[in-house]
Amino acid sequence: MGLRKKNLTVVPTEEQKKPAHELYPELNDDHEMMPPTVIKKEEGEGPWLVSYADLMTLLMGFFAMMVAMSTPDANKIEQAKKSAAERFGGTYEEPYKALEDALKKTLKSNGLEKQVQVESGFDGVTMTFTGTLFFESGDYRVKEEAVNIVNKLAATIQKEAKNYNIRIEGHTDSAPISHPIISSNWELSGIRAARIAQLFEGQGFNKKQLTMIGLGETKPIVPNENPDGTPNLENRAKNRRVMIKVFKDPQE
Numbered sequence: 001m002g003l004r005k006k007n008l009t010v011v012p013t014e015e016q017k018k019p020a021h022e023l024y025p026e027l028n029d030d031h032e033m034m035p036p037t038v039i040k041k042e043e044g045e046g047p048w049l050v051s052y053a054d055l056m057t058l059l060m061g062f063f064a065m066m067v068a069m070s071t072p073d074a075n076k077i078e079q080a081k082k083s084a085a086e087r088f089g090g091t092y093e094e095p096y097k098a099l100e101d102a103l104k105k106t107l108k109s110n111g112l113e114k115q116v117q118v119e120s121g122f123d124g125v126t127m128t129f130t131g132t133l134f135f136e137s138g139d140y141r142v143k144e145e146a147v148n149i150v151n152k153l154a155a156t157i158q159k160e161a162k163n164y165n166i167r168i169e170g171h172t173d174s175a176p177i178s179h180p181i182i183s184s185n186w187e188l189s190g191i192r193a194a195r196i197a198q199l200f201e202g203q204g205f206n207k208k209q210l211t212m213i214g215l216g217e218t219k220p221i222v223p224n225e226n227p228d229g230t231p232n233l234e235n236r237a238k239n240r241r242v243m244i245k246v247f248k249d250p251q252e
Helices: 047-069 074-087 097-109 144-160 185-202 233-239
Strands: 116-121 124-130 165-171 210-216 241-247
Touching: 097 116, 097 124, 097 144, 144 185, 165 185, 185 210, 185 241
Parallel strands: 165 210
Antiparallel strands: 116 124, 124 241, 165 241
């Protein structure tokens, strides 16, 4: 005998029979409703922004290190100053012009303006002396008149550029040297440069300001020989020279 399903009737209570506006008065239009609570979500920095900031920090540190390790190029710095002055209508004063004029005046007062070439640039003033003005051929002893010249030039530099550096270069021609003590032109040029440096030291310059170098016949300004291979005596005389450069320390 199977089970027979019974029909169930749900009878609502008196409370459930009430209309909705009585059961839920907060839904009425005239009822003052509380404003909804808005929760604002704080958005943090995305991971890409943090990575970008780290990259910029690393790059700044890298470039700071490169600048600290680099040696300032006085020539480029002065060229930039000159270009800026020309572009914006300003005036540019050459950094070594006053020293150049003072040295030329000293040489002229001693009748040497035609024997000594003086040139200034962005990186210093260079004086070029023919070898015979300072030394006899094949000798490293400074001539007496050359000592007087160096002393007067040293006094001018002390007045105009006391704390500047001085670089002395010795140059020779390509003729082989015959000397009982000195074995090469390279050695001869180095000794000559050292002798000139000693004169500047004697005039009060600190050793740290002085640099001497012997280049022998490696830096000729004109060919030592003619096209047929014979010696060009006039050119060799030009190549036998001493060059003195006065310049400011680029680190200062």
